[in-house]
Amino acid sequence: MAGHQTYEEQKALVFKGLMLLGAITIVEVFVALLAKGHMIHGVEFKHGFGHYLYMALMVGFSLYKAYFIVFYFMHMAYEVRGLVLSVLLPTTLLIWAIIAFFQEGGAWGARRELIKQKNEEVVQPASGGKPTGYLLPGATYFKG
């Protein structure tokens, strides 16, 4: 309820939130456009370390925005510990979901060529056109 804050403090928090979220968004878009090579001619971060750094920055900024919205706009910072934990702890399950599904997606991608190759493969029939399965000797079969 933010009951321990004065009205002026509450209004100041709203202004701070607006400035913070706005500034982070502008920085995010600027960094994204810089990394994709739109800002400075010849400068881009599309591969290697620079690319990972850029992705980590984007995720970090987004997580900070999410933290600010949940804790200050939604007043999570002023709720009791039990409520905070019962809402936030279940979301940690998503960490495993992200690891597992992204790895799975990567594996699909890695096998794409193999699957295409197998699909196009033509299996040659055995010479003479005779069946070549593993037929057991005649006596083995039950003749009722």
Next chain:
Amino acid sequence: MADTSVTHAHETHDEVNDSQLWEGGTPPMRASYGKLMMWYFLVSDAFTFAGFLIAYGALRFSMPTWPEPDFVFASFPFVKAHWPLVFVTVMTFILIFSSVTMVRAVQEGHRENSRGVVFWMFLTILGGASFLGCQAYEWTTLIAAENMTVSQNPFGRHIADGVYLNADGSEAKNEDGSPKTFKNGESYLLHKHEGKFDVPTLRYTSGPYAGQTAQAEFGPKAFGALFFFITGFHGFHVFSGVLFLTIIMLNAAGGLYAARKNGYEMVEKIGLYWHFVDLVWVFVFLVFYLL
């Protein structure tokens, strides 16, 4: 006489009951039932959105190429220019503003200031409606002008360096006479002419297909489906939010919550929902537009 004794017994029973009644006390987790349930609804909704966004990530990782957001999302109303990510930044700001006005509405509610609640909620509704308008523009451009649908994605990227070919198999030339080449990873949009896609022929000059002639391909079709489904699901949240905000604003204006004397708790609950919609947008913005 029997009647009297029954009545008497009944009265005694009531007195006992009254003294044992729970006074209310502190609710679990010091949050009202409605607020607590709103939080848990939001947890479940967060998992739904997380499921969609993780599916997006898994499918994106499984594709050899993926459309570049700064190429796909570059249109701006009334401007015939390539402005990457500018319009979606405007949309993000609209949503941030509407979140901020919502916080103000909740604060005025705690002060039991009916006029303040209605004023700030009205601005919040305006923000939500503007966001939906922007989304309508974005979708219209993608569907009507760029021909993207849930099952067709004309935004592709080249998988190697190469050169475009004319219909007779000769190399296509730019206006200055130089060969019309493309680089590995470069984006393209397949255009429609008289109801049919104009698919250019090209020859690769690098990579495993060097020297081979091929047709430019459509981009991964999952992109269109994921984009319309996820931003559509978020837009539907915004739309229902605007409806509920309107109902609650009208109730506040009519004095319903003032009579309840609970600090406009209903405004606080719809506020939680509205901030959540902004929170989800932070991640939709991240995966679809920034990365």
